[in-house]
Amino acid sequence: MLKLSDTWNWYYDEEKSSLMLEISEEMVFRADLPRKVLVESAFKPQPFSVEDAHLYEMFQHSVRGLDISVPRQAELILKAVTVKRFHKPVQPKSWFFDSCGDDYQPEEGEIVELSNGLNSGVFLVVEASETASIVVSVNLEDFYLTESKTLAFCQPIKVMHDRMRPANAIYTQTNIRLVS
Template sequence: MIYLPQADWQWSIDPQDNSVSVLMGDDSVELVYQARMFISLPQKILSFSLEDVAHYTLLKEQFCAEQYTADQSCSIILHILAVTLFHKPIMPKSWQYQTCAIEALDIRSRECVYLTSDQEKVTAKYFVIDVDDKFALCLLVDTQHILTSRKTLRQGQIVKVSLDKITLIDDGDAG
């Protein structure tokens, strides 16, 4: 599989199957999002634009990918890009996570952080896509995150949480 965008890369959004994928020549990556989670698009197939390629390249440089295979890293970056370009806004779900920050944190977008589920006390790694004064939009980069006995997030899913739910990763933990 080629991990840098090529001229034949396309977004494929199928409202009938409620699925989203990236077509990459002979390969494809299925995204965890349902078509209904995305803004309405004028067509089902969209070619990667120059801006998409530039954004993908920038994310590849910024993503904390040391512990991931090239396939996993590519999939995570495509999920981040899809959220950035097409995902509808979501409401915060801070109650699902433990409060951990005592003081204000300097959280930047484009960094990896930890979130710990409140009920199950399981910690997972997330990538901060966007952050403001109160909330951060985070994408799960670990394989899964068990929130409750009935709810588990899959790699690539997003959550919006208040900043007091985030634990920064020490430089020694970044790998």
Template sequence: MLLMPKRDWQWEYNETNGVLMVSLGCDMEFLSPYKLKSLIPDAKIKTEFSVEHAKFYIALVDRLSKTLSLKDPQIVQIALNATAAHFLLKPQMPKSWFFDVSHECVYSDVGKIFQLKTSEHTVSAMVVEAGLQASLMMIISPECRLSESKVLAQFETIKVMHNRLAPMAIEHKVNVA
């Protein structure tokens, strides 16, 4: 069953776990992976899950339900993390050098899933914020190894130039842990 936003949903910083969370009412909480250092100042105070946030979240849930063969809880997890990233993360500079250039021209749009290829592997990532030349991408594969010492965990974000985005292979299934 997909969770739909309600009036009592609120963003707040969870001091105990050191991450942003969404209070879903009825003693339910969703913990995001986003730590204080990556959040905008407004994310440190209790804030409503606004109509704008709800529209973004619902549009993502709808798009993901049609494009990915995942269970409802996984879709909700991706959509809530993407909503948090879109509205409450600090702006990032592109770090495209970690990824191979794609030889196919793509159109970046929020909620669209692409492959990012490094010299060692390929990961799935979703557009959280589309720009003219670069997009903020959220890793939806279990992890993304950028180098021997740098690994992005699932749901972490990285801004990437569009020439690094490769279309999803039709037979490629997204692996979400």
């Protein structure tokens, strides 16, 4: 797993049309979010902040139990931090998912399940608000929104809470000690 450093820096690469995070001279993370969904601050060079580091650690804790490789976990964590910090507010696209009818209120960093008539999948809650949250896909295979539209690994979407089911219990490892 990547070790946090105060030398990491965000910048927008016009040539690649992408927000980047310089981790070292040899390593750069490409956020791969369309320009139109980025807030204005994404286009100004800036350091990886203390808040970014806090988010990184929170998301790192959340994805530990997922059955994905360490490099994929790092990619997921960095994408989650990027989306939380630089994604513009958007409207929910809940029509792609089945309603669960629950009065559920997820927290940031939580793992949730979403489903539709084509598939079900696991998502990481990146930004929670009162009625809807931005989530990123944790599914290594494309998640089918429709027969012709998919969400790739780490791709964000905003969804109403009544479409989500909690899935943390399945994916988090807890150590329970019995005391007599």
